[in-house]
Amino acid sequence: MENTRIIIADSRENSRKILQESLNRCGYQIQAEIRNAPELLRRARTLYPDLVIIDANIEGGGVFEMAGIIQEDEIADVLIIAGNDSRQLKDFAHIFKPYTPETLEAAVEICLLYKARFVQIRQQVARLQEDMRTRKLVDQAKGLLMQKSGLTEQEAYRRLQKESMNKGMSMKDVARAVIDSNK
Structure with missing residues (x-):
């Protein structure tokens, strides 16, 4: 858990701060805080985190396309935080706002568990x-x-x-x- 590297992508500074505090309390390392979609892809390809947490309403749009690229290129797993339901969410791990720190932690742990299992299966x-x-x-x-x-x-x-x-x-x-x- 302490070696788990996470990128947070959210346009709102307050939301990023809340996410960072919740994840730090759980022992996760925040590699980067991203404000917009184009920057997210560049940083993810540079840092290769274990998980990218993206707010569905991030500036620059194209969240689902970007999340798809990050997962398909095996850069990282993706967890989307959404305000409402969308058909496109079915392809990604996601939680809905408002969420509790416990819900966030559980979702992150599940993402990491599935990633570890996927790596084992690939091996x-x-x-x-x-x-x-x-x-x-x-x-x-x-x-x-x-x-x-x-x-x-x-x-x-x-x-x-x-x-x-x-x-x-x-x-x-x-x-x-x-x-x-x-x-």
Whole structure:
């Protein structure tokens, strides 16, 4: 929480001050206070905060487009503070005015929790993709061993495993070596 960096974007100085005080009491670090929409995008791209809190009525408009850019470019998560309901709010984390400090803190914590889960899922997907690439290489190497040496699939796999253990190499590297030697 104490390392969480937040940008506050609101045209009204009093609103920014209230937000900052509430977030500081919760232990969050305010990286920047922004007064208008164009400045927000520039600063977000420079600072890469964990969360951007935007008032829906910020000067310069285009709040939903800007929030979309910030999220799509994976700059930060976005929490919009809105005065009324809008169809466009459904795409973003949001709270309505008036809000309590407890509501703000809960919304920030939920945003950060979902961000952490998203990062974990993205890492898991990357690992699974790497596992699939390894599996494809191993299958290709097995096929070559079966074709060249007349081995069964199980025997070819065991040969790759044995080679991996004997040479202290990963199955992926052994499979790649088999494929490269048969080119």
